[in-house]
Amino acid sequence: MKFMHLADLHIGKTILEQSLIEDQEYMLNQILKIIEEEKVEIVLIAGDIYDRIVPSSESVELLDSFLNNLIKGLKVKVFIISGNHDSKERLNFGSKIFENDGLYIQTTYDGKIRKVQLEDEFGKLNIYMMPFVKPVDVKQYFKKEIKSYDDAFKYIMENENINQKERNIILAHQFITNCGIEPEQCESETLIIGGTENIDVSYFDKFDYVALRTYTWTSKNWKR
Amino acid sequence: MKFMHLADLHIGKTILEQSLIEDQEYMLNQILKIIEEEKVEIVLIAGDIYDRIVPSSESVELLDSFLNNLIKGLKVKVFIISGNHDSKERLNFGSKIFENDGLYIQTTYDGKIRKVQLEDEFGKLNIYMMPFVKPVDVKQYFKKEIKSYDDAFKYIMENENINQKERNIILAHQFITNCGIEPEQCESETLIIGGTENIDVSYFDKFDYVALRTYTWTSKNWKR
Known part of the structure; x- marks a missing residue:
């Protein structure tokens, strides 16, 4: 099954008070074209669909049109998790109804x-959908002290039983850092990106593909 | 086919800074109970679903839950038009996808x-869905001068071919006044409710049932 991994659409973003909505529409239309040409069957969108907790009406309209084209037009299955920029309640609207049509939120x-x-x-093929969470969102489920994002994901993952004889994909929208099994070795990186939000990549070892948010590393800071 | 006509849910309304959301949840649960007991098959919601153009996240969540219970739980068909308090784009989100499940917006x-x-x-059984419109929203479709809401509906209705051998229901969210064929006779009423928004009831003569917004007449003013 051919899939495409997207993230951080940030629909409705403005830069210096300039709306990017027309560029974003152009970009999403290009994505639709690629999906059609490449015969993609699954689209994974790993969070930050909207740029704001309360998206503008034109942002809502653009996402609606994009999803309609995916689901009704191209008949692909779509898996979406919320990111830190998304409102849980707003993005969740209609999600139970959408599932009949292959749109999972x-x-x-x-x-x-x-x-x-x-x-x-x-x-x-198992698709695990892990929306962006803060430690406070998960601590009710574990009788353990959870001080950090890393703690949270340690317990979240210990609590899963991943069948490695099957193919497993996970969508997540956290800061994952590649520090091997000894995260204390990479102090410089953790300082740069804010430290406590880091989650060690090793927790995701059992997955065949990890569909994360997008960021690129530069020498001084993280940029989307 | 048994139907229920609702309107003006105004989800998220506050009175004197007090949120009505808990009362509204209670009310919607009572409605669900009645629909189940009475074996209602169609629910018509004639506008003003939300109280605000940008509904709060808890309002979005409450409507989501209500619609899920209707569509997935009770398996009724639901027809919704936007009212003057609703955002076209926000309320429209997902509407094309929802139709597979019997939810028409x-x-x-x-x-x-x-x-x-x-x-x-x-x-x-024909269900006509006429969302709230202002004259400016419709004038592009008619090569005629449209000065008032009444003008607009005159032309909108002249442009329809209602088959009166079938049953016809219309949902609308305008101010309809019952002044017979000579609306100028009822000057006192038109003054009270703002005049130019009035639409004469005669334009709806061909329908078997007109599902309107809710308002009650008092001697001095209109109240919802």
Whole structure:
């Protein structure tokens, strides 16, 4: 099954009071074209769909049009998690109804990571949907002290039973850093990106593909 | 086919800075109970779903839950038009996808009134969905001078071909006044409710049922 991984659409973003909505519409139309040409069957969108907690009406309209084209036009399945810029409640609207049409939206963690199972000629494909969470959102589920994002994900992942005989994909919108098994070695990086939001990449070892938010590393700071 | 007519839910309304959301949740749950007990098959919601153009996240969540219960739980068909308090774009989100599940949302007039045709043992049942419009929203469709709401509806209705051998229902969210064929006779009423927004009831003569917004007449003013 061919999939495309998107993230950080940030629909409705403005730069220096200039709206990017026309550029974003152009970009999304290009994405639709690629999906059609490449015969993509699954689209993963790993958070920050909107740029604001309360998106503008034109942002809502643009996402609506994009999703309609994906679901009704191109008949692909779409998996969306909320990012730190999204409102859980707003992005979640209609999500239970949408699932009949192959549009899955997950905006909460409820003690287990939401798993959707698909199947193709190669067997089972599990899609885990982990929306952006803060430690405070998950501590009710674990009788353990959770001081950091890293603690939170340690317990979240310990609580999952990933069947490695099947293919597993996870969508997540956290800051994942690649510091091997000894995160204390990479103090410089953790200082730069704000430290406490880091989650060690090793927690995701059991997944075949991890669909994260997009950021690029530069020498001084993280940029989207 | 048994239907229920609702309007002016105004989800998220506050009175003297007091949120009514808990009362509204209670009310919507009572409505769900009645729909179940009475075996209602169609729910018409004639505008003003939300109280504000930008509804709060808890309002979005409450409507989401209500619609899920209607569509997924009670398996009724739901027809919604936008009112003057609703944002066309926000209320319209997902509407094309929802239709697979029997949830119809109409927020624009595009030159013809949207008609959805149902059928039961008594024959065809046409549901016309006319969202709230101002004269400026419709004048592009008619090569005539449109000075008032009444003008607008005159031309909108002349442009429709209602088959009176079938049953016809219309949802609308305008101020309809019952002044017979000579609206100039009822000057006192038109003055009281703002005059120019009035639409004469005679334009709706061909419909078997007109599902309007809710208002009650008092001697001095209109109240919802």
